[in-house]
Each structure stands twice: as C-alpha cells, then as structure tokens.
Amino acid sequence: MTAGVDPTTRQRSWWGWGWSDQALPDDECVALAALVPGLPDRPLPTPAIGELAPPRVRPPASLADRISTTPPDRAAHTYGKAYRDVLRALHGDLTAAPDLVAFPRSESDVVDLLDWAGRHGVAVVPYGAGSSVVGGVEYRGDGHAAVLSLDLSAMDRVLEVDTVSRAARIQAGALGPMLEDQLRPYGYTLRHFPQSFEFSTLGGWLATRSGGHYATLYTHIDDLTESLRVVTPVGVSESWRLPGSGAGPSPDRLFLGSEGTLGVITEAWMRVQQRPRHKASTTVTFTDVTDAMDAVRAVSQAGLYPANCRLLDPGEAAFSGLAGGGQSVLLLGVESADRPVDGRLAELVDLARDHGGTARAHGGDQAADAWRSSFLRMPYLRDGLARMSAIVETFETACTWDRVHELYRAVYAEVGAAINEITGSPGVITCRITHVYPDGPAPYFTVIAAGRRGREVAMWDEIKAAAMEVLGRHRATVTHHHAVGRDHRPGYDRQRPEPFAVALRAAKAALDPYGVLNPGVLVGPS
Amino acid sequence: MTAGVDPTTRQRSWWGWGWSDQALPDDECVALAALVPGLPDRPLPTPAIGELAPPRVRPPASLADRISTTPPDRAAHTYGKAYRDVLRALHGDLTAAPDLVAFPRSESDVVDLLDWAGRHGVAVVPYGAGSSVVGGVEYRGDGHAAVLSLDLSAMDRVLEVDTVSRAARIQAGALGPMLEDQLRPYGYTLRHFPQSFEFSTLGGWLATRSGGHYATLYTHIDDLTESLRVVTPVGVSESWRLPGSGAGPSPDRLFLGSEGTLGVITEAWMRVQQRPRHKASTTVTFTDVTDAMDAVRAVSQAGLYPANCRLLDPGEAAFSGLAGGGQSVLLLGVESADRPVDGRLAELVDLARDHGGTARAHGGDQAADAWRSSFLRMPYLRDGLARMSAIVETFETACTWDRVHELYRAVYAEVGAAINEITGSPGVITCRITHVYPDGPAPYFTVIAAGRRGREVAMWDEIKAAAMEVLGRHRATVTHHHAVGRDHRPGYDRQRPEPFAVALRAAKAALDPYGVLNPGVLVGPS
The missing domain is CATH 3.30.465.10 (Uridine Diphospho-n-acetylenolpyruvylglucosamine Reductase; domain 3)
Structure with a gap:
C-alpha cells in the first residue's frame, strides 16, 4: 500500500511548502531570523513522522489498491500549507492525520469511495495538492467513524x-x-x-x-x-x-x-x-500610498484591463527590494496573443502619472521578474522563518474603493496593536494590491512578527482573529481568493447572508445525506 | 382600490407590448399580413376586459391600500408578453388572472405581503414590468388558495x-x-x-x-x-x-x-x-453564412471585445432591409468612455475581411440605428401580426462554436419541417447572433408562419416543442437570456444536472417553506 509516495521521484515536503530539496538549510534559517528581532537562535528541527494511531477502519478490499495507510501518506495529508499547519507539523502534532488516503484513478473510483464512505460514516476530505491555507483539507470533527483523504492527483490528464x-x-x-x-x-x-x-x-x-x-x-x-x-x-x-x-x-x-x-x-x-506573444511591463513609483491607491483606482476604471496592476505599499516595496524610502511601487503589465501592447501600456503609465506617479524609464520586465521570483520563493522563506518561530502569515480581502483607505489604515493600526499586544513587539505589516476591479481592490496583507516557541500557533490565531474582526467591521470579505475552509468560518459566518446559509445547508443535506463531505467547511460545526 | 392604473398617464397595453398608443391600427395589421400568405383578412379585435371571477381572498386590512382588485390591474398582470400570452389575451382568456395585485412601496411592505401570503397559502408571483416571454409571471397551478401578483413598480428609485x-x-x-x-x-x-x-x-x-x-x-x-x-x-x-x-x-x-x-x-x-463618449460602427457583408459565422468566431476570440457584433443571417438581413441576395450582414461597433475606438474597429474589420467579408465604406451608424429602431419596433409589429393570426415568435440559445454550424442547419431543417407539418405552409425562419463568447455564440431565431384562427397558441406550442427538442439534442441551452419560467421547463429539466436540481429543490423548500413563491417556475410541477 504505497499508492502515493514514489521514492524514485523528487520529494514533496510533507510538513512544509513545495519540494523538500528547496527547503532552507538550518544556517539560512538562522541568517534569515536576523530580520526579526527576538527569535530563538536555533531552528526547530525538520520533523520526523512519529507514531500514528492505527487506522480506525479497514479499506474495502475492492478499493484496497487505491488506498494507502502508510505514515508518510497519512502525515502528508494531515494539513494544508498555512503557517499554522507548518508549525503544527514542525511540533510533531499529527493527531488529525487521516486514517486512509485514497488515490482514485477514475471517476468510478470516486463514486465507489463516496459510496463506501457514506455507508460507513467515514468523513471524506477531498484533496488536490494540499495547498489550502485555510484548514480546508484538515478534519477537525469527532462525529465520524474515520477520515479518508481523497487525493485526486492520479487524475491529471x-x-x-x-x-x-x-x-x-x-x-x-x-x-x-x-x-x-x-x-x-x-x-x-x-x-x-x-x-x-x-x-x-x-x-x-x-x-x-x-x-x-x-x-x-x-x-x-x-x-x-x-x-x-x-x-x-x-x-x-x-x-x-x-x-x-x-x-x-x-x-x-x-x-x-x-x-x-x-x-x-x-x-x-x-x-x-x-499563448500571449506580446508583453510589456513597467513600474511606477509614488511617494504617497494614498495617491498610489487612487492611481490604481483610475487604472481599474479606465477599461484598459492590464494583465498586471500590482501595487506594493512602502513596506512591501522595501521587502521586495523594488523601492525604499517610503515609496510605493506599481507594477503594470499588458499582454496580448494578437497585437502589440505598447500603446496600451503608455496609456496606463499616463494615467498613473496623472495621479502623482513617477514612471521608471527602464526595468519593467526585470522588476516584474524579480517580483515574480521572490513571490514564488516566498513560501520556502516562510517555512525557514517558521522554523525560527517567527510568525509569518498573510491575509487577503477585497472591498469597494470608497472603503479602502480607511480599511488600510485600520489594519495597520488595529492589527498592528494586536501584534504588539500578543507578541510583545510591533512586528511588521506590509500590503500589496493583487487584483483590481472597477468597484474595488483586493488588498493582501503580510504579517511578520516574533513568536514564542511552542506558542506560535496560538499567537497567530489571536492575530488572525483580530484581523478578521477588522475586515468584518469594514465589510471587507474574509477572503478574496484563499477560500473559507475551517479557519475563516468566524468571518464567513458573519458575512454570509443568513438566508443563503439556510439554502446552502439545505443543499448540503440533500446532496450529502450522510454528512461525510468535508465536515466543518462552510457549514455545520467547524 | 386603484393602486396600479393611473388614467392620467400614458397607458400601457394590458394585452400586448408597450404603449397602447403604439399598437398598430387595424388597416396596418391587414397590410402587414400581406407578408404572410394564408392569413385571415381581418384582425382579431383588440380585446375588452370581460368579467373576471371575484377574488378568492380578501386582502388584509393593513395592506389594503397597497392592493388592487380592479379588472384592469388583474387583467394586465395575468400574462407576460410572449406570443402565446398576447394571443390568449386577444381571445379573451383571462382565467389565469390573479386574485389580487399588490404594489408595495417599501421592503417592509414586501415582507408583510410574503408573511400574509405564506400564512394563507396564497401563491405570490413577483412581477417587474411583465415582459416575461416564458410564462414567468403567470400562475398555472391549482394548489393555492389564491394568487397575488406582486408588482414592484412603485419601488423605482x-x-x-x-x-x-x-x-x-x-x-x-x-x-x-x-x-x-x-x-x-x-x-x-x-x-x-x-x-x-x-x-x-x-x-x-x-x-x-x-x-x-x-x-x-x-x-x-x-x-x-x-x-x-x-x-x-x-x-x-x-x-x-x-x-x-x-x-x-x-x-x-x-x-x-x-x-x-x-x-x-x-x-x-x-x-x-x-457614459461612452467614443463610438464607431460599421457593417461587413458575407456571401456565405458559414464564412460569416467563422468570422464572428475569429472576432470573438481575438480579445477585441466589440460592443456590437451582431450577425444577421440572409433571412434576417433581408427582413431588416440591410442586405438582399442571400447576403449575411455583420454589424460591428466599438465604444469607449475614455479613448478613441477607430483603431479597434479597423482591426475588427480586418479580421472579418480575412474571413471573406466585404466591408461597406459608409453607413455603419445608419445601419446600426436602422437595426436598433426596427428592433424596438418589432414587438408592436409582432402584436399586429398576432391579431392577424400569424405565428410570430422567437427562441434563442447558445452553444459552443464546434456545434453551431450543425445546430443552425438542424434548426432550419427540423423546425422548418415542423412548421410545415403543423401549419401546412413552410413559414419563415431567420437567425441572428446576438452575443458572442470566445467559446461560442448565442443564436436567436425568429419564426413567422400562418396560424389558424383559434389554434394559434396550440400551433406555436407544437413548433416550440420541436425547437426545444432540436436545441436539447444539440446540447444548446434552452435559453440564453429569456429565462426558464414555465414554458421552458421541458428543456430546462432535461438540461439541468439532476444533483443541481436536488440542491435547488432543497434550497427552495428551506427558503419558501409554504411553497408560495412563483410555483411551477424552475422547480416543482409546472
């Protein structure tokens, strides 16, 4: 029963992001920790998979070759990849490990697995590649006979x-x-x-x-x-x-x-x-983040539809190395499969200039590449910092333009205060705008702070609760594109119109009469 | 109790489309009928509102000034404005008239009306302006104590x-x-x-x-x-x-x-x-409708997003007077609030030319205006022809590009055969494409045929059933933008995934526990 992990191929990390071979070595973790005052001087060791409780059910014989009970498969399917998931894995907490991990090869396998699970009261947690950062793939209930993680990765054509x-x-x-x-x-x-x-x-x-x-x-x-x-x-x-x-x-x-x-x-x-054949990009800097946001608003309402319109606030720009001195940076990019895009880029730059921006003469592509590469490297750095007990996590939202300045200030003030109170030091908050619409932006916040070893998850959970409270009070969505899972339930339950909740619960009860599908996500006790 | 009809303002037609003063006089109806061989020589008279059965319930005293029981209000809220609705009104069939017509002035009125209706088992048919062409505002059940048409027109701010x-x-x-x-x-x-x-x-x-x-x-x-x-x-x-x-x-x-x-x-x-400040439009003609559709596909996949991309097939082009001799006409238009659009229009025309189109040098705006004005006049002409017992109705759909040529041919062949069989003469089918997407178009068909006086609705219902069958067999949607109502239920029930139907029924039962909201639409017995 080794349907999942194939030792001849490059290994995914079971506890952290991405490829095992990309994880930061101990000395790099220590070096990185210099960025965050007050951290321990040694990283948490990369964890071994300890003893797991034996599976509480036997897989059905007809499906046995689709199902794994190996500790590596069960450990790798215990959590998603949120900060709190990584920390719990680092601390060796695998109590939530699924009993079984199924790797269906066809839709009829999925049908059979759901049938079996329904008959036996086994919770089914659908699993793609486990990148959830909201507790979307982690069973937390106690009302089921066992838990099956349903990994779709063999259906990849x-x-x-x-x-x-x-x-x-x-x-x-x-x-x-x-x-x-x-x-x-x-x-x-x-x-x-x-x-x-x-x-x-x-x-x-x-x-x-x-x-x-x-x-x-x-x-x-x-x-x-x-x-x-x-x-x-x-x-x-x-x-x-x-x-x-x-x-x-x-x-x-x-x-x-x-x-x-x-x-x-x-x-x-x-x-x-x-595939796009024409691409052009550039950066525009702003000395005032409020001007920068107004420029982004103008761009989003001009019907020009840039492929990239990513605003880095002063902290985010400094961290990414694209600007210092309190400047904000707007990355603008245009793409087309059919026709040259330079004219459209020039229009975008003009708009940004009209709102107080300074266009950089060169380096748009390099800036975009640099941003993209640090963006993709970020989760590995997060894991390195997590091993040093730093708190490194993000939360993202969307709101209408009329609310964004106030929301931005409130997050800095109130989440900042919460970080200070909870961790004892101010930490760092940065913000970028990842998506823009004519009626509003999607701000994405990053928090970095010193955690206390063994208390990292609890501390983050308190900070996150404060963040959700601020978002909710400003009627900004609890998530723009990270989903609800189990972690966002408090904010989601507040935001979701109650009659829609009534409809969703009824639909769920009708489609999932045995209540086995991803219990605690979206509806039901979380 | 005259909350609805105000005799001092311009009158809406209770039985046909739009303003009463725009309805065709008898002699124009007769003249128009020359287009359709085999029609009677006199129009059906414009109907008087006859006796209506007395309302089966008394409106609650607290809501009495929001509720009308006058025959004009009840008659005007009996049907939508489909061909079959107009014909039934012309023939004086008002058996489906609602008992009461409510004109809430606030949301709390709506709450009170729904509460009252739920308590008394009174069906509630929400009503905007009654333009449904799918039986969406017409009660057809028999399991309710009475029927309340809920007209929102007083909430118009x-x-x-x-x-x-x-x-x-x-x-x-x-x-x-x-x-x-x-x-x-x-x-x-x-x-x-x-x-x-x-x-x-x-x-x-x-x-x-x-x-x-x-x-x-x-x-x-x-x-x-x-x-x-x-x-x-x-x-x-x-x-x-x-x-x-x-x-x-x-x-x-x-x-x-x-x-x-x-x-x-x-x-x-x-x-x-x-509001758009820049507009440009033109027309392109094609000798082959297949080429024309391929040109439209190229336009829809080029990322140019025209405001107008309306293809008239040879019949449609001839009827609208924009081309003859078997030519198809493509109306192209571009709009922007911000910047000139001529370049984009030129790109569109180039694309259409690459697919065998011939651009007209002038007259794009006039053609678009001519089209638009005949488009808005059409429902009045439809009513004029309906009074002559012509069958004049449309059906619209959408499908992926890989299916459209075959669907187009099948509609002409099979619905054409059905018209011939049902009415005894070939009638006319025309087609335009109203909306385009990268993955498919929305074809919109018009049917004109000679009906037999007194049998018009039954004949159309048979033609419509044949059309729905063809659409369903080609997996083209039963409606692109006319909704389901009651008339499209056979096609909708076939098209809608059964588990979604299960979810929708459950949601409906939970939100509408007394089963009073627009019974027969989307779910339940139609």
Whole structure:
C-alpha cells in the first residue's frame, strides 16, 4: 500500500511548502531570523513522522489498491500549507492525520469511495495538492467513524481539446504545470497562475474559487469554467458545455467555491487561450500610498484591463527590494496573443502619472521578474522563518474603493496593536494590491512578527482573529481568493447572508445525506 | 382600490407590448399580413376586459391600500408578453388572472405581503414590468388558495450613488429608462439595454439573468451586480458590497436567475459606468453564412471585445432591409468612455475581411440605428401580426462554436419541417447572433408562419416543442437570456444536472417553506 509516495521521484515536503530539496538549510534559517528581532537562535528541527494511531477502519478490499495507510501518506495529508499547519507539523502534532488516503484513478473510483464512505460514516476530505491555507483539507470533527483523504492527483490528464471553441476537458487532479504542459502543444494556455500554481490542482482551484495571477478581466477560475463534472453522494452532476446560459441559477456557480462540501469535482471543460506573444511591463513609483491607491483606482476604471496592476505599499516595496524610502511601487503589465501592447501600456503609465506617479524609464520586465521570483520563493522563506518561530502569515480581502483607505489604515493600526499586544513587539505589516476591479481592490496583507516557541500557533490565531474582526467591521470579505475552509468560518459566518446559509445547508443535506463531505467547511460545526 | 392604473398617464397595453398608443391600427395589421400568405383578412379585435371571477381572498386590512382588485390591474398582470400570452389575451382568456395585485412601496411592505401570503397559502408571483416571454409571471397551478401578483413598480428609485467605487443602489422596480434618468446626472449608465429595456425592471433583469444589448464583455446583468437584497419568507438576505470574493459559493449567483422562486429581490448595488463618449460602427457583408459565422468566431476570440457584433443571417438581413441576395450582414461597433475606438474597429474589420467579408465604406451608424429602431419596433409589429393570426415568435440559445454550424442547419431543417407539418405552409425562419463568447455564440431565431384562427397558441406550442427538442439534442441551452419560467421547463429539466436540481429543490423548500413563491417556475410541477 504505497499508492502515493514514489521514492524514485523528487520529494514533496510533507510538513512544509513545495519540494523538500528547496527547503532552507538550518544556517539560512538562522541568517534569515536576523530580520526579526527576538527569535530563538536555533531552528526547530525538520520533523520526523512519529507514531500514528492505527487506522480506525479497514479499506474495502475492492478499493484496497487505491488506498494507502502508510505514515508518510497519512502525515502528508494531515494539513494544508498555512503557517499554522507548518508549525503544527514542525511540533510533531499529527493527531488529525487521516486514517486512509485514497488515490482514485477514475471517476468510478470516486463514486465507489463516496459510496463506501457514506455507508460507513467515514468523513471524506477531498484533496488536490494540499495547498489550502485555510484548514480546508484538515478534519477537525469527532462525529465520524474515520477520515479518508481523497487525493485526486492520479487524475491529471487533459482528456480532450476543442480547437474550434478553444476549450479543454481536464481532470481535476492536474497540477498547474502538468496541465499547461499538455495544453502547450496546441499553442494554448489556461492562463491561470495562482501563487500555488506548482502545487495546486484544477479541482482545487475550482472548489475554492481560485484567483489567478492577473489583475483584471478573466483571472478568476470561475470565469474560465465552461462546464463541470461533480460526483455527489446522490449522483454525478454534469453541466452542459455552454458559453453562456440564462437557464436558472448557474449550476456551476453553486459548485464553484463549495470546497468539497457538496461533491467532488472530477473534471471540467475549461476555456483556454492562445499563448500571449506580446508583453510589456513597467513600474511606477509614488511617494504617497494614498495617491498610489487612487492611481490604481483610475487604472481599474479606465477599461484598459492590464494583465498586471500590482501595487506594493512602502513596506512591501522595501521587502521586495523594488523601492525604499517610503515609496510605493506599481507594477503594470499588458499582454496580448494578437497585437502589440505598447500603446496600451503608455496609456496606463499616463494615467498613473496623472495621479502623482513617477514612471521608471527602464526595468519593467526585470522588476516584474524579480517580483515574480521572490513571490514564488516566498513560501520556502516562510517555512525557514517558521522554523525560527517567527510568525509569518498573510491575509487577503477585497472591498469597494470608497472603503479602502480607511480599511488600510485600520489594519495597520488595529492589527498592528494586536501584534504588539500578543507578541510583545510591533512586528511588521506590509500590503500589496493583487487584483483590481472597477468597484474595488483586493488588498493582501503580510504579517511578520516574533513568536514564542511552542506558542506560535496560538499567537497567530489571536492575530488572525483580530484581523478578521477588522475586515468584518469594514465589510471587507474574509477572503478574496484563499477560500473559507475551517479557519475563516468566524468571518464567513458573519458575512454570509443568513438566508443563503439556510439554502446552502439545505443543499448540503440533500446532496450529502450522510454528512461525510468535508465536515466543518462552510457549514455545520467547524 | 386603484393602486396600479393611473388614467392620467400614458397607458400601457394590458394585452400586448408597450404603449397602447403604439399598437398598430387595424388597416396596418391587414397590410402587414400581406407578408404572410394564408392569413385571415381581418384582425382579431383588440380585446375588452370581460368579467373576471371575484377574488378568492380578501386582502388584509393593513395592506389594503397597497392592493388592487380592479379588472384592469388583474387583467394586465395575468400574462407576460410572449406570443402565446398576447394571443390568449386577444381571445379573451383571462382565467389565469390573479386574485389580487399588490404594489408595495417599501421592503417592509414586501415582507408583510410574503408573511400574509405564506400564512394563507396564497401563491405570490413577483412581477417587474411583465415582459416575461416564458410564462414567468403567470400562475398555472391549482394548489393555492389564491394568487397575488406582486408588482414592484412603485419601488423605482436610485437610492444612493457611490462615485468613488462607481456603483449605485437601485430599487428593483425601476424600469430601464427610469434608472438611466436617475444615473445620468452623475454621468453614469448601467449600460444594460435588453430589447425589453423600456418595459422591464432591474429586479426582473436580476431574477432572470438578463442579457444586455452588448455582444461581449460585461453585458450580462450577473456581471454588473455588486450585491443584492432579497426578501425571502425566512428572512432578508443582503450580500456585502464586494468587487470580488472567494468566500464560498456566491450568494448572489444563487438568487440571480432564481426567477422569483427563492425570494423577491428588492434592491441591488449595481456597477455603473461612465457614459461612452467614443463610438464607431460599421457593417461587413458575407456571401456565405458559414464564412460569416467563422468570422464572428475569429472576432470573438481575438480579445477585441466589440460592443456590437451582431450577425444577421440572409433571412434576417433581408427582413431588416440591410442586405438582399442571400447576403449575411455583420454589424460591428466599438465604444469607449475614455479613448478613441477607430483603431479597434479597423482591426475588427480586418479580421472579418480575412474571413471573406466585404466591408461597406459608409453607413455603419445608419445601419446600426436602422437595426436598433426596427428592433424596438418589432414587438408592436409582432402584436399586429398576432391579431392577424400569424405565428410570430422567437427562441434563442447558445452553444459552443464546434456545434453551431450543425445546430443552425438542424434548426432550419427540423423546425422548418415542423412548421410545415403543423401549419401546412413552410413559414419563415431567420437567425441572428446576438452575443458572442470566445467559446461560442448565442443564436436567436425568429419564426413567422400562418396560424389558424383559434389554434394559434396550440400551433406555436407544437413548433416550440420541436425547437426545444432540436436545441436539447444539440446540447444548446434552452435559453440564453429569456429565462426558464414555465414554458421552458421541458428543456430546462432535461438540461439541468439532476444533483443541481436536488440542491435547488432543497434550497427552495428551506427558503419558501409554504411553497408560495412563483410555483411551477424552475422547480416543482409546472
């Protein structure tokens, strides 16, 4: 029973982000810790997988070759990759490990696994590549006979490409690079690049309403979806492939964002695009972050749809090495598969200049590349700092433009105060704007502070609660693209209209009559 | 009790489209009938409102001044404005008239009316301006104590405008022109112009997922919606104003398209835009309709997002007077609030030329205006022909590009055969493409044939059934932007994934425990 981990291939870290071989060595962790005053002088050791309680159920014989009970597979499927997940793994806490990890190879395997789980009261936690940062893949209940982690990674094929309609039928378990590799021969791309791209799957993106890398226009996975196949305990749901339809509430929009609570997405027809051939980018600096945000607002309302419109506030700009001295940096980028984009970039720069920005003459591409590479490296650095008991985590949101200045100030003031109170030192907050809409931006905050060894998770949970309170009070969403999972339930329960909660609970009860699908996520006791 | 009809203002037709004073006089009906061989020589008389059965319930005293029981109000709220509705009214069939017509002036009126209806088992049919062409506002059940038509037209205000975020809070009963009038002083427009614009409301657009006039990008009402307030029998649902959010399945997307079955939309924050200042348009002709569709596909996949990309097939082009001799006509238009658009129009024309089109040197604006004016006049002509017992109706759909040629041929062949068989003469089918997406178009078919007096509705119902069968077999949606109502149930029930139906029924049962909200629409016996 070793269906999951193959020792001949490059190893994923079971406790931290990404590839094991990319994890920071101890000396780099120590060096990095110099950035955060007050940390211990030695890293937490990289953890060994200790004893796990024996599985509480036997896998059914008919599915045995799809199911693993090995400690490495069970450990690797215990948590997602939030800061608090990494810390708990570092401290050797694997009490929440699933009893079984299933690796279905086909939709009928998924059907059989759900049938079996329903009959035996076994909780099913759908699992793509485990990049959840909201407790989305971690069982926390106690009302089930056992827990099955349902890992879709063996279902990773692009099954069909329609070159007339520019769409592709893709299995839910395909990781980002894997599906792009399969689309490349056609000249296509899904063009959906979340930060987790290497270690997240199409199914995960769909189930969590993932936001892509691009700032405007069709960047959300929702908008790239043509149709879905979803295995529910009461049957398989398949929506028709339709470019648009006004026939009732959208079936796909109910499953998008359902986070494994209503069914298991097994495949989807996705709208793909020709690969961009024309790209241009630049940076604009601002001495006043308020001006910078107003410039971003102007850009977002001008109908120019930049591919990149990422504003780094002074702290974020300093950390990324793109500017100092209290300057904010706006990264602007334009892309097209069809036509030159320089004129559009020039219009964007003009707009930003009108709002007090200073365009840099050169280096737009290098700045974008530098940003992107530090962006992709960030989770490994996070893990290195986590081993030094630093608190390193993010929270992201969206609000309307009329609220953003006040929200920004409130987060700095109130979350800053909470950090000080909880950790005893001020820590650091930085902010970037990742997505922009005509009616509002999506600010993304990073928190870095000194934790106390053994208290890291508790301290972060308190800071996070303070952050959720500030967001909620300003009616900013508890998450723009990180999903709800279990960690965001307090904010989500406050934000979600109660009649919609009534409808969602009823839909859940009807589709999942045995209550086995990802219990505690979105609805029910968390 | 005359809350509804005010005799001092211009009169809406109770039996047909729009303004009474725009209805065709008898001699024009007769002249028009020359277009359709085989019609009677005299029009059906414009109907008088005959005796109506007395209301089966007394309105509650506390709501009496919000409720009308006058025959004109009850007659005007009996049907929508489908061909079959007009014909039944012309033939004096008002057996489905609601017992009461309510005109709430505030959300609390709506709450009180739903409470009262729930307690007394009175069916509630939410009513905007009654432009449904799918039986969406017509009660057909027999399990309720009485029927209340809930007319939102007194709630027609733009309540608030946020000029920073470019959004407006608008009451659901506002007709198109009324809300545009209120936005104009701000330089804003909702820029949502369905054909029914003059005689449909924001709430109706939201409840039916209306498609606007524009061919690409943000044209559906869904995408213009920032947040919704909905009165359900179990409480008021209000989503937060958010430009984007990944917090669970979208609450708004459940209510969008719910067609009054889950609640009554009372107001919404809508994303508004600056009024366009730059416009350019032109026409391109094609000798081969297949080439024309391929040109439209190329345009839709080029990332140019034309405001107008309306393809008229040879029949449609001939009827509208824009081309003859078997030519198809593509109307292309580009708009922007910010910058000149001529370059973009030139790119579009180049693309169309590459696919065999011939650009006309002049007259784009005139052609667009001519099209638009005949488009808005069409429903009045339809009513004139209906009085001559002609069958004049449309059906619209959407499908992926890989299916469109085959679907187009199948509709002409099979629906054409059905018309011949049912009416005894071939009739006419024409087609236009109204909306385009990278992965497919939305074809819109018109049928004109000679009906037999007294049998018009039955004949159309048979033709429509044949059309729905063809659409379903080709997995083309039963409706792109006309909603489901009661008339589209056979096609909708076939198309909707069964697990989604299970979820929707459960949500409905939870939100509408007394089963009073628009019974027979979307779910339940139709």
